[in-house]
Amino acid sequence: MSLSPNLRIDFPALDQHVGGKPLVYLDNGATTQKPRSVIDAVARFYERDNSNVHRGLHALSMRATDGYEAARARAAQFINAADPAEIIFTRGTTESVNLVASSWGNTNLKPGDVILTTEMEHHSNLVPWQQLAARTGATLKYVPVAGADAEHGLDLDALDKLLTPQVKLFAFTHLSNTLGVLNEATALCAKARAVGALTLIDAAQSIGHEPIDVQAIGCDFMAFSGHKMAGPTGIGVLYGKKALLNAMPPYQTGGGIVVNVTYEGATWKPSPERFEAGTPNVADAIGLHAAFDYLDALGRPAIAAHDYHLGELACTALAELPGIRILGPKSGQKRGGLVSFAFAEAHAHDVVTFADQDGVALRGGHHCNQPLMRKLGLASTTRASFYVYNTEAEIEILVKSMRRILKFFAG
Ligand code: PMP
Numbered sequence: 001m002s003l004s005p006n007l008r009i010d011f012p013a014l015d016q017h018v019g020g021k022p023l024v025y026l027d028n029g030a031t032t033q034k035p036r037s038v039i040d041a042v043a044r045f046y047e048r049d050n051s052n053v054h055r056g057l058h059a060l061s062m063r064a065t066d067g068y069e070a071a072r073a074r075a076a077q078f079i080n081a082a083d084p085a086e087i088i089f090t091r092g093t094t095e096s097v098n099l100v101a102s103s104w105g106n107t108n109l110k111p112g113d114v115i116l117t118t119e120m121e122h123h124s125n126l127v128p129w130q131q132l133a134a135r136t137g138a139t140l141k142y143v144p145v146a147g148a149d150a151e152h153g154l155d156l157d158a159l160d161k162l163l164t165p166q167v168k169l170f171a172f173t174h175l176s177n178t179l180g181v182l183n184e185a186t187a188l189c190a191k192a193r194a195v196g197a198l199t200l201i202d203a204a205q206s207i208g209h210e211p212i213d214v215q216a217i218g219c220d221f222m223a224f225s226g227h228k229m230a231g232p233t234g235i236g237v238l239y240g241k242k243a244l245l246n247a248m249p250p251y252q253t254g255g256g257i258v259v260n261v262t263y264e265g266a267t268w269k270p271s272p273e274r275f276e277a278g279t280p281n282v283a284d285a286i287g288l289h290a291a292f293d294y295l296d297a298l299g300r301p302a303i304a305a306h307d308y309h310l311g312e313l314a315c316t317a318l319a320e321l322p323g324i325r326i327l328g329p330k331s332g333q334k335r336g337g338l339v340s341f342a343f344a345e346a347h348a349h350d351v352v353t354f355a356d357q358d359g360v361a362l363r364g365g366h367h368c369n370q371p372l373m374r375k376l377g378l379a380s381t382t383r384a385s386f387y388v389y390n391t392e393a394e395i396e397i398l399v400k401s402m403r404r405i406l407k408f409f410a411g
Contacts (some may be wrong), residue, residue, distance in 0.1 A: 002305065003303065006181070007389060013033045019357050021100055024362045024390075027201075027396065028228075029177050029238050030363050031228060032208060032387050034231070035294050039047040042283050042287040045064070067285075068282045072087045072089065075289075079222065080215050081239055084214060084272075086241065086271070088239075090237065092233075095236065096221075096236055099275060100223075101131065102251055102395060104198075105169075108136065109132065111138065113168045115141075115167075115169050116162055116163070117172060118173065119145040119372055120152070122177055122369060123370070125171055125173060126224070142171070151330055159191065160191070163197065165195050168197055172199075172200075176205070177369070178330040180329060182206070182335065185201055185219065193218065200220065201223070205228065208303070209229075220240065226288040230295060246270050256273060256276060257269055310337055310390055310392070314384055318398075325342045341381060343409070345410065347364075348380040348381055348382045352382060353383045355398075355402075363383045366381075397410040
């Protein structure tokens, strides 16, 4: 089943003009727009149920608690976690990765251990591991991105050599936010498991686009953000296997996470409370619940087919332009719903500024992938990223806009 073009009316923000032109929103890799059902769920919480969770026995507090815990159970169902206790609400992918790096990493790593990641990681799944290595004396290693001819996939031969018993954690992105490369998560987790390494998947770019089953994938941790999957900002998830989570110390300490506190010390509740110190982001968890429902009503296989088709189409259409360098998979290899590219003649920031005059919202820069950009010999790229409401007609507008820009810079 394909997505209905009528679903655009579910997204109020799409109904506007920019610079006198209808908005063509192609910056979904940065954040997606929100459907009315998500906006309403957040507003309804504040209008009717607003209260703190867990500690109150009055009606509003119980409704807030029920809503918050229902969101957790829905998150577990969305990724097929075995238990809602495996879902920790965080501020997003970045905080989820930092939680694992601090809580699991500080207590489990020592000099001689290896943390393995890849050259295509977002800074969020790279800098926390650098810091952890510096704190613990562990070594950080990178699976290389294969050269341009191999279309920027992971070098799997190098991975096999790097996966030694010293590797304690392999942290990798499911879908690269700059290259559009989709990594084979299940196969990568199996390889890591074979040497006894845990796995963490950065699913920031894949969670809103394709069906995800953490048990089938076999990962130990998964991190994602609500705002990249039609949900609110400021809410995300860390999935972790229950036994692992319950063996980890709290990330932050304070109220809500303790069984007993004396003047001398404290004891911790199990997961998820252990990792949610302080008043949580109840309203946005409830908004995230509405986003899960919205995406499942559309059908995630249909979303993946739609978004990844637009990624391919944009890649093919843009490849016709003179002097363009397109990163990532081409010629029918699997690409996610985004394409990033560079023009010999025009800087990405100029491209984005010009596109804005045509109503087209793009992103230009290093996309929080500075080391990768350096390796590819680029200072920046322009990225177009697609979601459920984008259309083939919008890709034509994108390409037309790029032609106008090239004409301008050609003088
Ligand atoms: N990883 C990837 C692959 C991303 O694209 C992003 C967001 N651009 C992040 C991590 C960080 O997500 P957040 O800013 O929501 O924490």
